Amino acid sequence: MIIKKGSRGLDVTELQKALNALGYNCGTADGIFGAGTELQVEKLQEATHTHPDGIVGKGTMREINGLLEKEGHSDLKFELGDHPDPEEPSHKLNWVKVDADKVPGSQGYSHFRLREDAAEAYNALREEVLALGGVITSAGAKRPLTDSKKAASRSSKSLHYTGLALDMALDSGMNNPKKERFVIEQSGGGNEWTVWCRTENENVPVKKVHAYTYNHTRVVVEDRLINFTELANKHGFKGISARRYFLAGGNYLGAEWWHFQYEKALEPGKSTFGGELAKIYSLDECKKFGPWNDVKYCVWQESWF
Numbered sequence: 001m002i003i004k005k006g007s008r009g010l011d012v013t014e015l016q017k018a019l020n021a022l023g024y025n026c027g028t029a030d031g032i033f034g035a036g037t038e039l040q041v042e043k044l045q046e047a048t049h050t051h052p053d054g055i056v057g058k059g060t061m062r063e064i065n066g067l068l069e070k071e072g073h074s075d076l077k078f079e080l081g082d083h084p085d086p087e088e089p090s091h092k093l094n095w096v097k098v099d100a101d102k103v104p105g106s107q108g109y110s111h112f113r114l115r116e117d118a119a120e121a122y123n124a125l126r127e128e129v130l131a132l133g134g135v136i137t138s139a140g141a142k143r144p145l146t147d148s149k150k151a152a153s154r155s156s157k158s159l160h161y162t163g164l165a166l167d168m169a170l171d172s173g174m175n176n177p178k179k180e181r182f183v184i185e186q187s188g189g190g191n192e193w194t195v196w197c198r199t200e201n202e203n204v205p206v207k208k209v210h211a212y213t214y215n216h217t218r219v220v221v222e223d224r225l226i227n228f229t230e231l232a233n234k235h236g237f238k239g240i241s242a243r244r245y246f247l248a249g250g251n252y253l254g255a256e257w258w259h260f261q262y263e264k265a266l267e268p269g270k271s272t273f274g275g276e277l278a279k280i281y282s283l284d285e286c287k288k289f290g291p292w293n294d295v296k297y298c299v300w301q302e303s304w305f
Helices: 010-021 035-047 058-070 117-131 227-233 273-277
Strands: 094-098 111-115 165-167 182-187 192-198 204-210 218-229 237-239 260-261
Touching: 010 035, 010 058, 094 117, 111 117, 117 227, 117 237, 117 260, 165 227, 182 204, 182 218, 192 204, 192 227, 192 237, 218 227, 227 237
Parallel strands: none
Antiparallel strands: 094 111, 165 260, 182 192, 192 218, 204 218, 237 260
């Protein structure tokens, strides 16, 4: 069972009753999962060091059940079923080492690893970025299955586990927009980012942008800037939104401007987290992943982001 914004019915009513009992006030339990319920779910997830995506799957339900038991509301607990493991494909995809760019003032890496289909797309993206005089820094990509410790800044369904996501160096942007290679602009006043990359290529026009900083200030930058977000999208990589707690003045780890994921490899409504893991690991290895039973059945763009 997955409950998220837009869901309606008895399951939502029961969720709202549980949240209200735990002090996360959703108002009247009307069975409609709107923005107010989503916000309370995110608050609970942050309090339990669960990735605050506002989606109530088995992992979040386990956290709610534990709190309900502790607070004497065991009558409101959810029943959690199980799901079968995905079929193991006959052909496995390889991990491929790719290059990144180290720049002055950044602690970024010179290489990282992606799944082979994502690596091919990344190399094509980097070739185009370099041709325009830009760079792609790195804070890493591959996240081993053994690294599954619960944390609010780390999703148990992260595409880093599947080899389909990369992080650029966090210190190569958003600290000092006047000097750094990456300039981060808030798109439309919301929680989306446009990532620009500085270049000395005279064929790239000068742009004026209002750069966002980790300190929640804005700095006007006027320079030759490549639209990195646009190029990434062209090659199948999508950026993700800032976490609401960051835009509300929270920890810099919620900024997420640096994260791009190869969504071209995933089919909405069909691809599952477990199925993608099984493309690069054996099922025996997958079962050693701590949250495996909670996330293996999650479906892309339904219960998986």
